[in-house]
Every structure is written in structure tokens, then in C-alpha cells.
Amino acid sequence: MEKKYWQSLEVYKEMKKNTASDKEAMPEFSIDGLDESEVKGKSSRRDFLKMMGFSVGAVALVSSCQMPVRKAIPLLNRPQELIPGVPNYYASTFYDGDEYCSILVKTRESRPIKIEGNDRSPISQRGTSARVQASVLNLYDDARLKGPVKSGKQNDWKTIDKDIKAKLETLKTDDKEVILMTSTIISPTTRKLIGDFVKSYPNVKWIQYDSLPMSAMRNANEANFGKAVIPFYHFENADVMVGFNADFLGTWLMPVTFTRQFSKGRKLKDGQTKMSRLYQFETNMSLTGSNADYRYQIKPSEEAAVLLKLYNVLAKKTGNTVFGSPSVKTDVNTAARDLLKAKGKSLVVSGTNDLQIQLIVNAINNLLGNYGNTIDLSTPINLKQGQESEMMQAMSSIQSGKAGGILFYNVNPVYDCVHKDNLVKALKKLPLKVSFAATMDETAQLCDYVCPDNNYLESWNDAEPVQGFYSFAQPTIRPIFDTRQFQDSLLSWLGAEQSFTDYLEKNWEKSLFPKQKDFTSFNKFWFKCKQDGVYSFAAKDGPQPSYKGVRLKAGKPMENTLELALYEKISMGTGKYANNPWLQEMPDPVTTATWDNYVTISPAFAKMQGLEQEDVVKINGKLVLPVLIQPGQAEGTIGIAIGYGRNHAGKVGDGVGKSVYGLMNVTNGTKNLLGTVVAMKKTSNTYPLALTQTHHVMEGRPIVRETVLGSFIKNPAAGNEEHEKFLKSEDFSLYPEPKFEAFQWGLSIDLNSCTGCSNCLISCQAENNVAVVGKDQVKRGRIMHWLRMDRYYSEMDDNPEVFHMPVMCQQCDNAPCENVCPVAATTHSDEGLNQMAYNRCIGTRYCMNNCPYKVRRFNWYEYVNNNSFDYNMNSELGKLVLNPDVTVRQRGVVEKCTFCVQRIQEKKLEAKADNRELRDGEILTACQQSCPADAIQFGNLLDKKSAVSKSNDTGRMYHLLESLHTLPSTSYLTKVRNKEA
């Protein structure tokens, strides 16, 4: 029987009722919600005449006026590497305190405009995440401080340095503690500098604070191995992976690296038939869970018990110690069977910050012999070094009056600390409060001095995300404002003459250069480091430390309670990017919601409580949030995203969603996102959510095609029978067959690799100047993204399989949009591109109506220089991020994906200028370039040896809605799940 797919619960319900689902589809453009005057129109005949008179007059006036004078202002003295109109790329490092990524920064006319992945990095391997892509916009954030601030007023560095130095000296003589609270610092040179600072001011106590710490894992490894580290994982070596509330493809630890590894183990190209299998036990439907082959729903309080049960099953079969465990229903036998089969080639991870849980995970991995194979303790990950105990100590020393000052670097505890009320109270007592925040955030508001740090794109830095692996950051633009790098501030308070740049270079020359053997001169070594952005010392395959077993135990799962599972959204993270409109408007890949956080509840629970989507509920009598019905949510649990509810983020992020950091679960001194028991009450209110869910419905056609590994091995075309049918069907068309001379550009998307991380979406937005339209417009179905991430559910609604599918313009050779354009604004090119000429478009939107893929976007408003859309395009600063090679569209025209034609043209021209043929793989579209899963191939379809042709040369290949005979140039490869049929 053919499987049916559904995209929203409404559609699903309709499917069950056996009524046509298309009736339910929301019209793409609805007049609901418009004023009456807007619907009926309120202009009278006289108004019309007046308007006409005015228009004619204006046109006459304008046409008789002179053209504006434009200036061409050259540099006085051109730096050698700067050629106007030619981009420069600099290797650098993204690290925001949570996530690390090696990057290339594209600059045009000396301003960074785009982040690309760095393929020389063995860690991030040319991949980036949506947050990394969007981080370039933070450089041009209007909320950034323009200079140092003293008591809420802008001041100059000299005064502030004098003040702070004096106060530090007094505190030193008074022997009062000064707390330096930073995020986890992975820069070896900064760590050394802080060491120097502490030497000069022995009263300074440095603590690292993470909003989402992973201290339990470090402590568990200390107990088991004597090393308080986070090991490096090798998902690519694992045949069977079991995840417990660890969203390692979305947000956990190093999602870019892990996505790369994960997809590597699941590629089915070149006749490969081996594929890894992922089991996911989780509470909320996470991105990782949506990519799992088998997904089990567990409550947070059940996690330890389920893990122990799994351990016991494995221990029994291998003849190891079995520990008493509370009983849970969840079936772990299938997972245990597979894990045993893949001994030494399996991996179990948990994202829960709980010591007991991490101890059980370690015990299981040890039992399976995974240490040294899929888990590497000898090259640990340096992220997340914060310990909650340090923070608690700091709190008590502030409260007791032992501390006299505090410095905040890259942390915002007043927003994201569980004990923020105590902290705010305690801070009032301190005579010296300094923040290095780049914007006036919640913590900076309470500080006497704010010494704004440079943006990371304006700074020198280094990083050691994984032991023995180094990464460099170099400035790609001069500091835009009168800001100063944190490290330079420390140096100047130390009274040092040198800048951090010199300090960094000297540190490398002294401490790290002697360790390497590749270069004899430091200058050459340093140059190479800056050029590549990365340097790794030969990995020592040191012996794994021996495992020391501990007694395992698990608490009894709670019953009849409502457990809260907080989670990190892929877009918003911990809330640092609240003022970034690209990320605010990025639809969550699972819920497809934008601009808000909400309570996710399971459909069954919703039914029981009589709740419907967008109903507002009250949590613990205080927190008011709307409900979003999320299939796959574990029974007896609700989920809410952190990172929202900022009050001092800036014009975009203020007041979006609600902050839920106060609801974190603190047990035994560890902060945990999961497991707080809450009470929920329905209110009579509703609150609209801007989902991109139903306004791109494809009406129940065979869009996502899938099969299981067993069937795929028997027949590579399994699940793709429709394509066979299409190939056999009579090729009948009114239109002539398209013929191409030298190039026919094509894109191939492997649905089996794609995890739905939505990096491509933001990459496209940055590359193509896609406008942000705001919540209200998104709600009306007017989101402008050229590339959207469709999400489909299948099977039952309590635990559905999830599909992610990137959809952009399919560049049909038989394009339905082209035939209906009355002004020939959209035509077909000699290279198979479906072209869109904005300057010719008159906005009839016929093409949009006729596009079966609904990938065309209409500019309903002027999104540039318009106060109603007060995002980056409405600010002189924010507009600096725009790509000068792509037209900024005006009101009233249709736009869509161009296959990054500017990149095609650029590379073609390079080949022509070099007098050579174009190489395959030279052109990388924005979505393809930084895809961490390497799911997208682009190239010339006429060349049978090109990567895209090879990728398409499989039984898995199909086109979207191919029965319409639109002949798309974009193709998809069926998704293969590694599960029993």
C-alpha cells in the first residue's frame, strides 16, 4: 500500500476522514486579517482622479529632472591585495562561547559579506551551521556599542582605563576578590594572558561559566578515567549509534563536525551498500530524532532507568556486573542486539547534564569497547569547561562581601543564569562591575563600565577546540566602532605596551612554534597558519586511559507528573543571537515556526486537555506561552525552547518569546535542561504563531520518496517506482525539447544525507540579499527565503517518521512559470537556467500561481529603507552585509533561486581569463558550499563525468512532481532508512 504523507496535523486529520486534503490547504495569499478598507478599497472616483493627476505630474517632473550625480571615490592609497570588485577570502575562526567552526570570510571592498566553510579544517571540514552563517550580520548590528560606556554614558577609553586600573589596584590592596567570569575560553593565548593578568592581580579569580554546561560528563570521565575531559567522538566509525536526548546533529557540542561524520557513515554513492544506524531515545522531537532510524520517546525522569536497562541487557549478554534498576516499559532489546553486533563500532551518547546518566553511558561504551574506536579520550574537546560549582562559589563570595569586583566577558548571566534574581541582588553590592559585552545586554545594563569587545571578525585570536588542533582568527575589517578587543583591554590594564596581536604572535613563536617540525622559520610557519586558518600537530595515538568502574544507579521514573524538557533551538541557541533577524526568521526545521518560542505538546495530550494549536497556557502560574502540537513529543512532557525573551538584545530581539532559563532543573549542583516538574493550565487566550508549515503544501503527491536499506540493496530503485513509471510514460509535450550548447546546470540533493539543519537556508539568505519580512508577513505566507526546508511526517501521528527536504527553484526546462509571464520577465537561458529579470517584472504573479513547487517569492512591500521592516536592510550599517553582485529587489517584483548565477558567471569568467576549460566542482552554490552533510552537488549535466551527473546516475534519482513533465534540473535521491521493512 502506498504510504501517505502529511505535513500538518490538520491535513493528517483530514486524511483520516478520507476527505480531499487540498481543501484544507491554506490559500497562499489570504485576505484574512486585512482591514475592511484594504479588502474593499476605500478610494472613490475623485481619489482616483487626484491620484492619477499626481502620478502623471510626478512622472513628468521626474523625467524632466536631471539624473542624480553619482560619485566614484577611489582609495588614496590602495593596499596591494584590495581590488575593487574582486572578493578576498580570509581564513578565520568562529567561536562564540558555545560553538566552534573554522571559516573563510569573503570580503568585498574590505567588508565581510559572507561566511564560507574552510575545507582545510579537519574538524569542521568546510561545513558551517546556520548560526555561523548568520554571525556575519552581528558585525553590522545597530545594537552594538559605539564606544566604551561609563555609568550608562559613552566615555573614552583613557578615562575608563584610568578608573578601572585605579579600582583594580584598590581592590588588590584591600585584598578583595575580583571575579573574572568568562565563557569557556578555548584560545590558548587568551588563557595565557588571563594567567598573566591573575599573576599581576592575585586577587582576580577566573571562572568559566556556560549557560548550558556539560560538567556532568567531565565529572563522569574523571570518575571513570581520572581525566575531567569531554572526549572526541567519531560518529563516522560507528555502525550503530544510540543517542539519549543528545541533539548532536543540531545543537549538541559540535553539530557541524558530527553532522559531517554522521553523513559520511550513511552515504550510498558509488555502489556502496553499508550504512550506519541511529537509535534515538528522546523527549522532544529534535533534529537528530527526526533523522533517526528508530526513535523512542522517553520522559526525562526515565532516561537513567532506560540507560541502566540497556546496560543491564548488554551486561547480561557479555557476562558483566548487573545493577538493580527500576522498571521501565521502553524496549531496549533491539538497540542492545544491534549494539552487541557492532561491538567496538558503536557509540552511545547522552546530552543530559547528569552525573548518574553520564556514568551509565560511559559504562555502556566501555562494555562495547568503544573507547579508542569511536570515542577518543586522548584528543579531548575543549569546549564547555564551565563548572557550576565555580559559579556557586563566586555567588557566595559576592554575597558574603568577600568579592569586590566582577568582570564579565562573553557571558550574560543576568539573562541566562538560573539564580539570576540572587545575582542581580548581589551585584548591587559590588563596587566594580565591568562588562565586555558588545551590546548593552542584560548584564551590561547593571555594570558601571562597559568596555565593548570587538566583533570576532575584527579580532585577532587563536583557538584550540580539540587538543592538538589549532585554529586562527584574523581581522577582516578594521573595528567599525571605537571598540577594543577584550584581550587588549586586559593588556592595557596590565600596563603592557604591546597589542594582543603581538602578544599572540610572540606566544606562538615561543610556546608552539618549537613544537612543530614542518617549518624552520617562524615567519613561514606563521604565514601558513594565517593562510590556512588551521594547524594541527600530528595526532598522538596515545593509549586510552583505563576504565575504572563505579556503581551505577538510576532514580525511579516519576509518574503522573508533567515534566518539562527545555531545548536549544538550532536558530536561537542560548539567546546570543536574539538580535539577528536572519535567525529569528529561520523556520525551525522540525516545527517550522519562526519568531517565537512555544510549548510543544503531544497530540494525545492536546486532545486530553482540550488544547488546540495557538491556545495559550500558563506554566507554573506565571509563564504564559502558546501551544504548538508536536507529534513525537513524549507522553507526560512538554518542551520549550530557551534563548528567547531577551529584554536588552536590540530592536529585533527584544520581547520575542519568553525566557525559560528560570525553569532549568538544578539537582546535585548540576544545571540540566530536562526534568523540571511543572504545572500547566489552559487559559482562554490564543496567540498566533508564524509557522511556514502549511502554506507550501504539495497536496499529497509523491514528493518524498523513501525505502529501507534492505530493499535498496535488492533494488537501488526501490521506493522510486514512480520514476520508472514516468520514464515509461509517453513523452508528449507541446513545447520543443530544450537543447543546450555547452552547459546545463543541475543540482542533485541526496535526501539520505540531508539532515535538515537549515544551514543552506541562511547561507542562501546571506549570499542573495534575501529580505527579512517579520512575523506578521511570515504568518501571511510571505516569507522570502529562496530555499525552504520542507518537513513531512509519515505513518502514525504519535511517533511519526520525519523527512526534511530542501526545496528551491527547480530550474525546469519546461518551466510553467515562463509560459505565463505576460512581459517575458522570466525566460530560459542557454545554460538551462530559469531566469528572472527583476527590472522587467511587473508583478502579475502569474508565474507564482503556475509554479507547482511554490518557490517564487513576491515583494509585497519595499523591504529596504522601510521603517515597517526595521531589520538589517533598514539601517545604513546593516546594509553593509549586502552582496554587491546581487540586485536588491524592489517592491512589486517576483524573485527566486537563481542557482547562484553570480557564482556561475564568476567562475566561468575566471576560466575564460585563464584560457582554460571550466573545471567540474569549481562552481559551488551557496547552499552547497557550506553544507555540513555534503548533501548537495552542483555542476554541468551535459558532462557525464561531472559530480552532479554521477550523483544522478542511480536508481534513487527522481524529480519533484515529474509527472507534470516540467523537466527540472534539480534532482533528488530517495531517502533510505536503515531499518527493518
Add this chain to the structure above:
Amino acid sequence: MIMSRFVNITRQKNIPLAAPLFLFFIFFLVAFSSFGQTPEAEKNFAQCKACHTIGGGRLVGPDLKGVTSRYPQAWLIKFIQNSQAMVKSGNKDAVKIFNEYGKIPMPSHNYTDAQVKDILLYIKNGGKLPAGSEVKKAAVKISASSAQKITPAERYLQEKREGSRNLAIFAIISGVLLVLSLLDLIFTRYLKAKWIHYVIILSALWIIGEWSYDFATGLGRQQNYQPDQPIWFSHKVHAGQNQIDCEYCHFTAETSMHAGIPPASVCMNCHTQVKKGKRTGKKEIAKVYAAIKANKPIQWIKVDNLPDFVYFNHKQHVKVGKLDCTECHGDVAQMDQIAQVKDLSMGWCLDCHRTHKVQFTNNKFYGSYKKLHEKLKAGKIDLVTVKMIGGEDCQKCHY
């Protein structure tokens, strides 16, 4: 179709072209044989003029009056071709001049011995061409420009321009006819057959409509736009008299989409020495110094403007297409202040794309166009135009 139209044009125009070419050839021969000194010498001397005068006093280098009698000709030829080599080899006279003139090296010149001799003769004559050659010089110039400068695309445009002028005349005539026939139709009723009125009125409206359309499309274009620049910089002096290559200053034309306005530092390559202009004195050059001193970039006014939705790339046209700068920017060497010569309309772009021959066989990139190569070989086509490889596609320029 348009292709064939172009080919026809060339054939028709080949005949009148032959005449000036012939004239040019004759004059060239006459000038060369009878006076032993060619107008080329004057052209070549333009380069010398940046540093030397003939009887006008010392500039960067010495006054050249009487130089031919001061030094032997062989010495002069060697010195002009490569002065530095002579200085290095320790030639007494050369070292003396070098030291006397502030150790500013005279650049090497890639002239043949005959050319240098020619220049020396020109100097000997006091910087004048022998009597009678003035007229010929002008004639040569005209014939040379008409022979070299008019490209097929330009000719096509010229025809279009004539067409549009004719249209305007037609429109006026039609207007008169329209009024006349209306008057006759309503008042005088001279012509009995009313259909004649209707035919005239309709055709007149048609022609006036065409003309209005033609006129309206020209709105917002800035042909002949010639703004006053902040510094009175003359291309005529630099590119014309001094024969400085366009790409010496606009040095990114082959590497970037922008040809680039030169940074002030480029000006200083010469103007550290040349501190005075012949026509403007120190006044204009001082502005460059002032800009550098104040660290304020010079705000030139952009002359050739394209709308924001147009992507134009110099690298494509100059480096790959091997177009001469003058094809779009006109004869800059004759302009003091730069003016926009072409209307820069889309039609103008497309006309060239439809007619211009691509460097098809001598660029390996075009090896991908296998079918076209076959056709070329088989003689089915005799040239490949930009249009044939997608030069009419919207997204070649609009994205």
C-alpha cells in the same frame, strides 16, 4: 536574422570605406618619402613631453634644444633606448646628466633605431613637422580614425541613429498631415473619399506613436553627460598627448568588474616629478597633493552610469572579449573632460552582443561549445557572435 543584417551592412559599407583607406596609404607614403620625417615622430615625442621641452626650459629632464649637436647620434640612440644601462656602465656623459638631474632615471624606451632617429630629426627641427605636412597630418588623422575606429557595431548603431532621426522627421510630417486631414475632415471637406482621411490619420498616429516610444525610451539616459570633475584632469593630455596606456591608471580593467578610478598614489608615480601642467599650472595638480596630505580621497564624479540592476564586468569585455576601451568610452584621447559617448542602453549592449565576434577559437574555455566548433569547421557559420553562446540571456547581466 539580425546576424545576417549585420553582414549585409558590412558589405554595403565596404566600398565607401576603401576611399579613405586608400587616401591614408597615399599620404603615408608621400609623408615618409619626401620629408624623411613622419608624423609618427610627433606622436612618439608625446611621451618625451612629460619630462622634456624643446626650447621651453628645463622640466624633469633637460631642455632638448640643440641636443642633437651636443652629443653624437649613436650615443643619443643608446641613451634613449636604455639610459640606465649606460649610467651603470659608467659612461661619463650619462652619469653626469643623471647626477645633474636629481638622479631621476629616464625610463627605457622601446623604440627602434629608425624611430629614434626620426624623433631626433623632429627635435632638430625645433619640434615642428616640415612645412606642408600639417595638412597631411590632419588628413591622416581623419582617415586613420575612420579606418580604424568605426567598428561594425558602431556602424550598425550609426544606422540606427540615422533611422531615429528619420523617424523624427517622419513624425513631424505625419503631425502636419494629421492636422491637415483632421481639418479637412471636419471643416473644409475638400477630399470626398473619407477613407483617405482615415488612412492618413491612422498612419500618422502610428508614426507619432513610434516616435514617442523612441523618445520615451531615451528618457533617463545620459548620453553626452559631461560633468565638471573636482580636479580639472585632462584625458587629452594624459591619454592623448602623453600616450599613457588606459590600463596604466585604470589597472584593474583586466582583473575586476570595475576598471577602477586610479588611487591618488598612482598619480604620484609621475607627479612627484611633474608638478606643473602646461594649461593649468600648479593649480590642479596641487589638489592631488592636498588630497594626499589631508588623507581625503578625491570625489570624482562618475560619468558612465549603469542602473543598479545591471551587472557589467570589465574583465569579461577587456580581458576576455579583447574589446578596445574606445568602443564604449569613445575617443577619450580627444576629450579634456570625459563625456558619456554611448547611450549605454540595453539595446546598445545587445546590438554589440548580436554582432560582435567572440574570441572563440583562441580561448580554451569555449572548447565546451562542441557543436559550434563543428559548425565553424564545416563552414556553416563563419563567426560566432556573443548571442550564439547565450549573449542575449537576461541573466548574463541581470541578477
